[in-house]
Amino acid sequence: MGSRFDITVVAANEEIGYINIDEAVAEIKRIEKLISSWDPDSETALINKNAGIKPVKVSLELFKLIERTKQISEITDGAFDISYSSMDGIWKFDGSMTNMPTKDEIKKSMAKVGYEQIILDSNEQTVFLKQKGMKISFGAIGKGYAADKTKELLVSKQVVAGIINASGDLTTWGTKASGEKWLIGIANPLSKDKIFSWLPIVESSVATSGNYEKFVMFDGKKYTHIIDPRTGYPSQGVNSVSIFSKSAELCDALATAVFIMGKDAGLSLINQLGGTEVILVDSNNKIHKSSGILFDNNP
Template identity: 35%
Template sequence: MALQTNYLATWQRQVRAALLVGLCAGGSLAAAAQAPTVAAARVPRAYTRAAHLMGSHFTFTAVSADDSLAWRALRAGLRETGRIDRLFSYWDSTSQVVKINRSAGVRPVAVDPEVYDLIERTLKISALSGGAFDVTFASGDKIYQFDRQEHPGLPDSATVRRSVQRIGWQKVRLDPAAHSVFLPEKGMRINLAGVLQGYGVRRAAETMKKMGIAGGLINGSGDVYCWGKQADGSGWRIAIGDPARPHAVSSWLTVSDLAVVTAGNYEQYFTVGGVYYGHIINPHTGYPATGLRSVTIICPDVELADALDDAVFVLGPVDGLALINRLKGVDATVITDAGQTLVSKGMQLNSYHSAAPTAAANPKP
């Protein structure tokens, strides 16, 4: 406002000078009438900040005509995501998640309502997906190395079975009166990594919206949520990567007020006999989920989308898309190991390939 006030004061002095010159010369007031009456309106533009949070790369974008507001909102969104990272960290010894894990088989741990509520929501997703999404996956033994190399074979079946003995979302005991969480077996652990980036993005977006940012986009390493419009008034165009060609795009869509969340096994994987085994483990079997290279979920809730992409990955192309087709307001597109793109019912996708995506009526693995 100070810059605008100074501009108006300068313009007013110039008008008075022009009037004085015109009157002294016997001229008309036409020249003064041609001067502008208000300062030019400020044009919205996009402001962006990047940060390393939750072990991933985040970018925060705010669209605003007020640069001071935009930068304040970006800092607030970043701080909110950092707060969530510390509160739910699997590694920080002061986090409430670590306290729950340390007390497994010993005692319940009272936690903040925010922590209790998120864990409760994840267990509901576990029930919805038949356990394909399971925050107790951290109870499993680490028996794989996802080094992008060819391995001679998979671990023996007995080792794999033992690795998942302590996994089981049904075992988690919640006490709503005490806001406590109890893992009944020693060695059990929870890890909210499968939903935490989505939750962090959602809370950051809510913070920025409350501050008056009408348009923005937050990308937490593939967990994208956008709202409003871009600076030029257009919608947000989100690209979906091509697993067969790193840094290339397989398809895109234009969205607003939606989350677009993608999970893939083309960055953390190993191969056996040319077959890809990605880092997403089937909690029922202990083996890496197979059949899909990429899963993208589109829905208004970025937290929900973040959980569903792992669930679909574990369920596979047929059962995974069947789950999505039962959910209102949720869509998905998946890319199979064979490179085929499948979509849920009603999904509109712009493909960069000549072949159109296959509808989910009779998806083929």
């Protein structure tokens, strides 16, 4: 999935542990085959290929995943949208951009974006993208989904405890072999090599969206790689968002959505959702958190 996965399991002995890890790797590869928009043989690629042409019958697993992405789009007012990949890639964060895109270019690139144009037919189990050239991709939810499914598989194989870490989107179950809780370190926004708080996570997941890795600068202003699918412009006002919830899939999607929604709308949404918490660092490196997170605010 273009990401590093680290898999930790607690097992009776090393041999069983490695068998479990091999099973986990096989499950991650299976999901990649399903959701990769780069693999021309995947169901996702087939949906994209038939955009504006005809509905595509898909497996129940993919259908349900797309159904859930549309629900997240609705509760986040479109800040999360798997059709964002229909944008014509006018923002580039590989060092090749020399000018800001024009308003017209941005408007044009947005023409095929819109989760409302992903038509699902539950009777036929089909997915149809209304416009030619429309595309969906699971970049903002796929790693979390893979982490959840891999955990589910290992739990079904009686693996008592472990961590699936998909490049920072991680899910845990059970405890360390010593009986201690798994701890996650929250990085200091001013120096991501330093930890300012350790939080125990029990049967839980966490995902982080941050702007410190990919961005471009124009006229002294920083534009991050996280684009708001509603405007076509990079998000402003937030440096990082960490979401805590039972489901890694939900954490993954909401971390992106809250980053885009901004501090006030994002915190308000999370405070209304049961069993979900957030730590948000704004562009002045001030830390904000939802009502269920208890720790001292000063890094």
